[in-house]
Structures are given as structure tokens and as C-alpha cells.
Amino acid sequence: MWDLLICGAGPVGCTIAERAAEKMKWRVLLIDRRSHIGGNCYDSYHNSGVLIHNYGPHYFRTNSKIIFDYLSKFTEWIPGNYFVKSYTRGELFDFPINIRTLEQFYNCKLTIKEAEHLIEKLRIPINNPANSEEFVINKVGRELYEAFYLGYTLKQWGIHPKDLDASVCGRIPVRFNKDCRYSDYKYQVTPKYGFTKMFQNMISNPLISVMLNTDYREVKQHISPRIATVYTGPVDEYFDYKLGRLPWRSLDFQYEEFHQPYKQPCVQINYPNDFDYTRTVEIKHVTGQRSYNTVVAYEYPKSYGDPYYPVPQQQNLSLYKCYESLMLSEKLEKNVFFVGRLATYRYYNTDQVIEEALKTFDEISSPQSTSG
Secondary structure, three states: OOOEEEEOOOHHHHHHHHHHHHHOOOOEEEEOOOOOOOHHHOEEEOOOOOEEEEOEOOOOEEOOHHHHHHHOOOOOEEEOOOEEEEEEOOEEEEEOOOHHHHHHHHOOOOOHHHHHHHHHHHOOOOOOOOOHHHHHHHHHOHHHHHHHOHHHHHHHHOOOHHHOOOHHHHOOOOOOOOOOEOOOOOEEEEEOOOHHHHHHHHOOOOOEEEEOOOOHHHHOOOOOOOOEEEEOOOHHHHOOOOOOOOOEEEEEEEEEEEOOOOOOOOOEEEOOOOOOOOEEEOOHHHHOOOOOOEEEEEEEEEOOOOOOEEOOOHHHHHHHHHHHHHHHHHHHHHOEEEOOHHHHOOOOOHHHHHHHHHHHHHHHHOHHHHHO
16 A cells, blocks of 8 residues: 555655655655654744754754755744853853863953964864763863863763763864854754644645554555555664664753743753753744743753664674664665664754655655566
């Protein structure tokens, strides 16, 4: 009955489903074990009427005009520049580190050249940093590392930065200007009516059927898609953990309503050295919603629960490589395609995972694949 079975109705699943139905006229069954679509990008209205991001903030940004134009078919956009501050030493500092951060931290005024010279004096040169601690102190020195990075990383991962891959902190820039935006991508926008509405528009094609509260393991014996299966869940779970369990970090969210238009000066405040939560998020700063009340989300990392982040340590990556060989066999023998953060044990931003989804669709729909 189905041409394509897609396990997971997040960004990957919705993208491949939309392309398959629209471009190939395939009949698609899209399933998800949760009660909603959108994956971790899911947003909904709090009891207070304020739109919240249920699984942590999603700040859409990309340098790809292709990705931006593709998603623009399903949503209007509003500006999505977002600003983050970090609370340390009892003060709020602009983050990522820029000249304003340095001026406040060291109580001085700096030109670009002076800021570069200061960082050069602070950093501890390390050739080929082997872990996150070495990466950061090679970049900004130990004082700034301990003020802004060390405690946050310990809370977020439950692991010391010296035991984490350098890529964990490598995504955070240091800027020698006074640009306080968290990122400097070409397109920084957010869906005008929310992410969930955008994904609903993507899968509104009558050729797409959606089954929620449905576990792939419960239906895979009963459905044999004509073309392929797309799997976006945890790769170790797919293979019944036969090689061992891959560790994931999970999150708990607590939401608090405040009877005032805004509670925070910006959308996100990091707490590297205070409290048990890592950050507080007032997404209303990004969504542009107007109301006389607001909601702040408090984010608590934990080692169990729904998988959010793969833990980038060498032993985990080695275990994933073993699963990767099983994935290849499953693809060659059964036309099962593994895509997304959970299936490939890799950190992706939203634009990156949609780009991977589009590439996977091209592969599935190629004559060589469909003829098999």
C-alpha cells in the first residue's frame, strides 16, 4: 500500500515525506512514537497562551539559500536574530565572547587590535587540541574558560571538558567586534506561526498519511514499503542494542509563567557556575508574540530519558562505527536509510538536518535506488 515508510515525523521525516509526495507522487506513511509532529522542533501554546518551544529553543539560521527558499514555501518568516548572555561573577555578559564581553570582564576599553592582543596574552597555545578543555584554553586562556565554559560543560554533559571531543566547544566563536548576536549566519529567521505550523504545511499532501503514538518496532513486521524505509530514531535501538548502548544526554524542562511582558533582557541566559539548570530561555523574544505575560523555560540536563545529544567521546564514536557497518548492510539489503541526529549519532542544527534529508531524498529517488 505504501511506497515509503518514514519512522520519525521530525524535520527529516517531514522533509522527505513532502518531497516524496510532491515530486514523486509516492504514497507515504509517516509515523512517530510521540503524540505530535515536528520532533524536537515542536512548539505549542502554554496554558498562559504564550507560544513555547517544548524541547528547548530552536533558533533557525542558515547560510544556504536553497534551504531558506525550500522552507519558505511552507511558512512566512519574521526576523530571528537572537541574543545570549552568560551569568558569571554575579553579572550578565554578552556571549559568545566579543569585545564587549572582554571590556566588561576586564573593566577596560578595547580597540580591535587591543582585544586581539589581550586574547593572545591570555591563551595557552596548544598544537592540535585533543579535547574541549585544550580547545578553549588554546583559544581564550584558562580564566575565560573557567568563567564561561567549564561549569556549563560539566552540567550539560556530566563529563569534564578534558574528556570530551574538541568539537563540543569548537562550535562557539570568539569575535573581535561588538556584534552581540549569537550567530552571524546570512539567514536568521523564525517561522511566523511557529515550527509546528510549518511542518504541518509540509505534510498536508493527501498522499501523506500520519500515524502518531506509533512505535516503529510495533509496525515494521506489518508494513513492506515498495521503495524504501527511512529511519530517524536512535541507531542502537534499531538494532536492539546488539553491540551495546550508545550514551545520550537528555533534558528536563520546567516552565514558569510571569505576569509581565518580559522577564529576561534577552532570549537566553546561560548559567555556567550557578544553579542546577544550564540556561533559561524566554522564547517570546524570538517569536515576537505580544502578551501581558511571559513564560521562562529552565533547562536541566540529565543522563537518562529521551535522547537529545550524542556524547562525543572516542569510545562512543568507535561503537557507532560498528553500528555504521550494520546500517550499510541494512541499506544494501533492505533499502533502509538512516538519517538525522539520532540515527547517525551526530549533532545537527535544523538547517543541516534538513539539508541531509534533501540529499537522502535525492538518493532514494534516483533511478538506481528505485529500480532496486
